[in-house]
Amino acid sequence: MSSAVGPIYISDIRSQSPQMQKEIDREVVTLLKDAEARVRTLLQRRVKELDQLAKALVERETLNQVQIKTLLGLKQEEAPGGIKEDLPAPPGDNGSSEDQLGAAEKPEEAKQASL
Numbered sequence: 001m002s003s004a005v006g007p008i009y010i011s012d013i014r015s016q017s018p019q020m021q022k023e024i025d026r027e028v029v030t031l032l033k034d035a036e037a038r039v040r041t042l043l044q045r046r047v048k049e050l051d052q053l054a055k056a057l058v059e060r061e062t063l064n065q066v067q068i069k070t071l072l073g074l075k076q077e078e079a080p081g082g083i084k085e086d087l088p089a090p091p092g093d094n095g096s097s098e099d100q101l102g103a104a105e106k107p108e109e110a111k112q113a114s115l
Contacts, residue, residue, distance in 0.1 A: 002027040 005027050049072055
């Protein structure tokens with residue numbers, strides 16, 4: 001979703017006006033550049049952890065979740081995405097990644113919904 005284009009679904013961009021096609025293209029470029037900048041920042045902040053993981057993978061080839069958490073000093077109860085970065089939320093994001101998860105990704109809610 002974009003503030004310039006809004007929450008729209010386009011099945012065929014060719015059915016849009018040339019002006020709307022240009023606006024969509026601009027917004028896609030903006031979203032991709034913003035995402036790239038966020039990822040670069042995250043990778044730069046976590047370069048030490050990335051190096052540790054890379055070295056361990058070179059030595060062992062594979063690591064399971066417990067080994068990764070141990071290597072990174074995370075608690076075993078912590079979710080795989082437990083490292084919460086203080087990066088700005090993407091445009092249009094309310095900051096809650098849980099709002100974006102579907103029922104299939106939240107098994108406890110899927111179980112309750114099926115009861």
